[in-house]
Structures are given as C-alpha cells and as structure tokens.
Amino acid sequence: MSHHPDIEAKLCRWASETLHIDLDEVTNQAGEPIRDVVDSVAMLGLVCFIEETFRIECRDEEITPENFFTIRTIADFVADKVRQRPA
Amino acid sequence: MAQTPESLFDEILGRESWNQRPAILGPAARTYGDLFREAGKIAAVLTRDVGSRRTVALMFHPSANFIASLIAIAISDNIAVPINPGASADEKSFVLSNAGCRLLLTDLAVKELPGQVLLGQKTLDGDLSLVEFDIAENFTPHPKDRMIVHTSGSTGRPKGVILSDAALSNNARAVADDVALCPGDRTIFYTPTAFVYATNQVLSQLVAGGAIFPWSHGLLFPGQILRAIDEHRVTNLNTNVPSLRLWATGKEAQAMRLESVRCIVTPGQQLLSSVARKAMNVFPNARMVSAYGCTENAPRICHYWTPTEFPEGDTALPITQGPALDGVEVRIVDGDGNPVQRGETGELVISGTSLMRGYLHLESLTAERVRNGWYHTGDLAELTLAGEYVILGRVDNIISVGHEKVAPEEVEALIEKVSGVKSVAVGHMPDQVLGKACCAIISTDDSTDLVNRVLSHCRKNLSANKVPKRIILVDEVPATLYGKIDRPKVQACIETRLSEQ
DSSP states (O other): OOSOHHHHHHHHHHHHHHHTOOHHHHHHTTTSBSTTTOOHHHHHHHHHHHHHHHTOOOOGGGOOTTTTSBHHHHHHHHHHHHHHSOO | OOOOOSSHHHHHHTOGGGTTSEEEOSTTOEEHHHHHHHHHHHHHHHHHHTOSSOEEEEEOOSSHHHHHHHHHHHHTTOEEEEEOTTSOHHHHHHHHHHTTOOEEEESSOOOOOTTOOEEEEEEOSTTOEEEEEOOOOOOOOOTTEEEEEEEOOTTSSOEEEEEEHHHHHHHHHHHHHHTTOOTTOEEEEOSOTTSHHHHHHHHHHHHHTOEEEEOTTTTSOHHHHHHHHHHTTOOEEEOOHHHHHHHHHSHHHHTOOOTTOOEEEEESOOOBHHHHHHHHHHSTTOEEEEEEEOGGGSSEEEEEEOOSSOOSTTOBOOSOOSOBOTTEEEEEEOTTSOBOOTTOEEEEEEEETTOOSEETTOHHHHHHHEETTEEEEEEEEEEOTTSOEEEEEESSOOEEETTEEEOHHHHHHHHTTSTTEEEEEEEEEEETTTEEEEEEEEEESOOTTHHHHHHHHHHHHSOGGGSOSEEEEESSOOBOTTSSBOHHHHHHHHHHHHHHO
16 A cells, blocks of 8 residues: 555656556556566666656665665655655 | 586585585575575475476576576476566466466466466465466477477567477586686576576586575666675676676766676677776676577577777677587588688577477477578678687577567567557667667558557567667658568668657
C-alpha cells in the first residue's frame, strides 16, 4: 500500500510516458521490481526527473537497489529526502 | 593419477578438499561445501518429483540460487532451460512450450503466462519454488544433453540451442585455462542468466576454485557495482562494452582506482581505444580480453588479448584476432565452403568439442548451419596476411544490442500488427549505453498517436533490448525491385534522418 500516493502518482506518470507502458499497468505494479523494465539510461533519466520534480539532490551513494527497488520504495525515498530538505 | 571427469560438474563436486573455500561472496555468502549441500537438496527434490532427463526451466536473476539450481540440474541429470525474467510473457510462454518444460524452478514470482495453464506450485527450502504447467513434453534428449539455450531467431521466434554437458564443460575449462583462473580469483556476476555466457562465467570460475559475487540488478547501479568490486577485491570482470563505457566515464569511476582487477573480458563487441584508455585509469592493473563467441559454441570461440597500450583518439579495436580457444577449430571459407587464401574475406566457420548438438525441433536449420561438422556462424571475417582472422560483421541482418542479438524480422513482424502501419523496417542507431539500439522506420496511412501505440505494443510483447529506441515515420520504406526490404537503404535512411535531428 502506498504511503505517499502523490509522489507515487508522479513517478508512475513518468514511467508510463517514458517507458510507453500503460498508466494503469504501471500503477498496478508499483510494488514490483523495476529492474526488468528500467534500463541504465532510463535510470539516469529517472534520477534527473526526481531531482527536478521534487527539488532534491540524489547523492551517488543513495542510488541503491534498496531505494530504487520499486516505484513504491522510490516514493518512500523521495518523501524522506523532501522531508529533510531545508525550508 | 586420477583422470579428470568429462563433466565439469562431476569434477567440482568431487573436490571435497575445497569445501571450506568461499564460493559465493556478498550478502548470500557461502562456501563450496554450503553451495553443494544446497544444490544437493534441490537435486533431491528434482529427482523425487521430476525424475531425470527432463527439461526444467530456470528463471533467475544472477544469484546464488541460480548457481545452486544449475548444479542441481546436473546432479539430478536433468536439462536446464534458462528463461530471461525480463522477457515478455509471450516469449516466456514460447520458450516453455518449445522445450516442453512442464516444470519451472525459480525464486521469482510467477505470473500467468498466455496460453499456459498453471497446475501447481511447490515451495522448496529458501525462497525457491517449483512451478508446474500443463505443457506437453516434446523433447527426447540425447544422453549427454545438459542445457537448451534460446537465442534470437531470424524467423521471428527464438531458436533453442541444445548443448551437451561436455560442450559446456570443455568451453568453461578452455576459458579458465586461457585466463589462467585460479582459486584466488573473484568475479562479479551480473550477466543475464538466459545467456550461455552466464553459465560459462559461473562454471569457469567454479572449476578454477574461484569465488563469485552475484549481482542481480544489472547495470542500474554502476556506482554500487564499482564499490562491490572494491570491497570484495574482485579480480576478473566479464562485462560488455557498454557497461565498461558506463564505468569508465561515470562520475564515480573518475575518483576510483580498482587495483585488484587483473582481467576484463568483453564479449564480441567493438571496443573503442578511448573507452579502453579510460577503463585502464579505473582498472590500472587489468589486461583486456575481447571474447568472440556464439551460443552455438557454448559460447566462446576465441579470446583476443588486446595490447596494453591503446592508440590515441577513437580507434576501433578488432573484435577479435588470433588463435581459437582449446578444443575449438576455426576456418574462414568462401561461398562454396573452401578455405580462403590469406588476405581474403569469407564466412567464419567453427568445429570442435564445444559445438551444439543442434537446434531444437529445427532439423533442417541445423543441417543448413552445420555442414560436415562445421557450424557456419554467419559472421564475415578476414584472414589477414599474418594468418590471423578479424571479424568484420554479420552476413545476416542480426543487430547486436548490448550482448543480445536481435533479429529485425522479429520486431518488424510485431510492429506490422499495429493498426495504421503500412510498412515497417528495423535497423540500428547508436546508443550511449548499449552500443547499438533498434530503430524502426514506418510508413503509415494513419499517424494518429502511432509512435506511442507502436512503442506501447513493443513494450508489452518484446524484451527491453528489442524495443525500438526511435520510431521514424517515412513516406515509403525502401524496398528492392522484388518488394523485399532494402536493408542498406533502410540503414542509410535512418542515419540521414538522425543526422537531421
């Protein structure tokens, strides 16, 4: 279940538009591992999208399989970073 | 002196003195003894529930579970059919049916597959499960068959390549000898398990007594892989050119010097001297080996040890040149099958102890490709004046995307089904990571949202590397006088259109 539906919805929209996957399908699979559909180029795009959209910076050591395992874990990671962002 | 068993599996399982040595590194660390015990438990279930000489599909990311399952298949005397977890449901379903696999061993979730009825699922130790499908068994194995690997087919469907235990064993031993692998060696393993390169990497490391760090996330986290190489003092890398480029040019790599790496093997792709020079900054003690091979030879044919100094600029290094690996024979022949003279070009053909038994259910194709014991690779090569051979390209239309071979006909057949597509042809375009990616040109009588519809259809039905990176709409797809796709003109059209953008 999503803890951060707004963030998750934005990530799903990115995935749908970038990877040309039906939005409903992405949304339904937000808890599935992304490694089978996201390649390394798309991953670079995803990090840029997150940094721009949520105005956070992803450090190299934060781009890990744990944080970027599923759309849902990415949403959790983004929410944490947003919370830590200076006002 | 005891004779070495023909099967590499028998050889490694017979080395009890190695039981305390590390076999797997990382979070799933275990010794050879632990790994073999785990394999033995899986084999016991397979023997009891499956029997022997049956095809069993293995669906894994690179992991200790995959390695244990591979060994278990040999212990229980079954035949492994690796399946790519990232393949589309349709492709998975085809591979299962083609190889007559009623059973699938995996540690991943198994979803519905089109046209297949799931009969049951049994949980094994750990997080493994054995899944049974209602699939007719259609394969009568030869006594020494050990694996069926599916590779891209030019007819729009993958072909099953039947490999014997001896073929896998001989090739892995030849690789271990050529790279002088030893018990102190450590490798990082992230090659997709559906490729026979993955099996070869695992077996060559195990026969040498080395250790393996499985990495199941592919190239998504290059920084993490580099840190793992550093942490586990990895000595040997089997990596494709795109990942080497990613590592050598990434911002993390710039600050790293990974001195433990002594050998980097890159399979069958053109390496630019600029990338090799940058890689040497990150891996200063490494020698680079360009490996040339094909699934039909389980897989490696020869290793080209590149020079230690690389030319300035962006010179393309040869894909390979030089002697074949032990047990592999190479010739370059003309259209009539006669060996060419030095200085001439022809098709590279191979023979030897690693060669496939044939293509599954494709006897006429096997007879066409293997003539008088020589397999015709479809690769064009030059026999130089010095007597070495240099690969020049493909005789057929196959596009190498990363280390996956993509038949354009397969992608075209799929795109043709999208409404509004009048005609389609697939060529290739440069890709920063994969080296090459597919690019489709389409003529249409209804362009409404066509690009998105085509890409969405491809995403659903093809594995990621086969999905065109770009769709270009044209008035007419170039064709020959006889109505066939004019491949050279298609490629020229793609290059012209890309240069205009």
